[in-house]
Amino acid sequence: MSPLERLARLDRRWIFLMMGILVLIPLLWPLKMEIRPTASSRTFHRAIAAIPDGATVLMSCDYDPGSIPEMVPMTRTAMRQLWEKNCKVVVTVLWPGGPGLVDKVIEDVAVADFPGKRYGVDWVNLGYKPGNEAVMVLMGQGILTAFPNDYRGNLTRSLPIMQRARTYADFPLLISISAGYPGTKEWVQQVQARFHLPMVAGVTAVSAPEFFPYVQSGQLVGLLGGMAGAAEYEKLRNESGDASRGMDAQSLAHVFVALCIVLGNLVPRRRAGS
């Protein structure tokens, strides 16, 4: 039996094992491969840098624990950049599994890097509300109407941060960190297009190709695609977070998948020939 024929009968568990080893090794011993920020990541970073200091920004974190490795590094880095500019952040979460996670992620950033930032003054988590696009449109009629209470049960109209965050017109930028539906696509369709609110987005890699046309048309000012986008954003901020640390493993895994595709295409040809 030739090596290629033997490969055709290979137990797929060897591929799983190989993938596991290739991901594990660079996490233990980093290779420190270079990360080069792309144009869309640079514009994401620049758009936040261009916000006036102290402005109130709307950030929608539409994800749940299933997309932590891609979404959480983006959220952390964006919060650090915003708080360095002393911006106030109004957070919404349109995924039912997300509010608790997002609350903890932002609270951790506050505790670790910005101990002076206070809930209700510097940021608020409006929490989850069902309705998807309907919530986005309702927010256009008034943020307080759509969210009478925040995630922690406070009356939103009693929070200092909400005194200057009543409608979309009060925000200079919308940051959408999204893992699917509802998410960036719906924010573009219902809010960017309708209320002309400038918008940047961080999305999962699997959905990123869907959003590049929005960058081309100028509907999105900047875009981060998956862990690579998060790592590029960290690089632009001179940070070394989970995304940057994961990129060596990501690169090796991609080389391995490419190799598997090449070999996989050789095997059936050989079989057909024989």
Added chain:
Amino acid sequence: MSLHPSPDLSVWVAAFLTLCIFSFLYRDNPFYKFAEHLFVGVSAGYYIILNFWTVLVPNLGEPLLASFQGRGVVAARDGMFAASLGDYRGWLLIPALLGLMLFTRLFGRIGWMSRWPLAVIIGVFAGLKTTGYAQGDLVAQIEGSLQPLWTGDPATTINAIIFTVGLLTSLLFFFYSREPRGAFGVVSRIGIGFLMVGFGAGYGYTVMSRVSLLIGRFQFLLGDWLGLR
């Protein structure tokens, strides 16, 4: 490099469940089944409680209760129905009733009543989606696709030409009213080429997404659980 295992019991539980799920890569087994069933059960419970406390209570229960007690938002008039003064809370009885009607599906003879709230849901979302697509995708994307082929800058010009050729040939590939032969066949094949590049990019990004999940779990096991430093 040394080990500093987490003293947090919840981290140990999460690590155990992660390993249970990973065990499926070898073969189906009771540990995987246990973790899978636990996940389904906990998720169902979590979503029910979350929806009750963050949706039903603040958006329906509390406003209705306040209305029943005559505590209107507008001091000028007490009572439940004061839409003319900007207080719509009493009218929440209508969506509450529609919501309850959804459950009539569970009772065979009056099951038809569930069609009314469904009609409202479908009507609202059809309207939202149609206007959203028209504004956000159709008009804006056509506008974004109309770009000058000659910009003065060679790099931008080449980009614009490739983009326009790709756009037109890909669109023509989906023109099924004529058999793709001759010049039209060549154009269609060029369109297929552009589509394949798009599919390839999509596949690459999908691999990145899936590998990211694996990396995330390994980072949790090595960092949060074992504390390897």
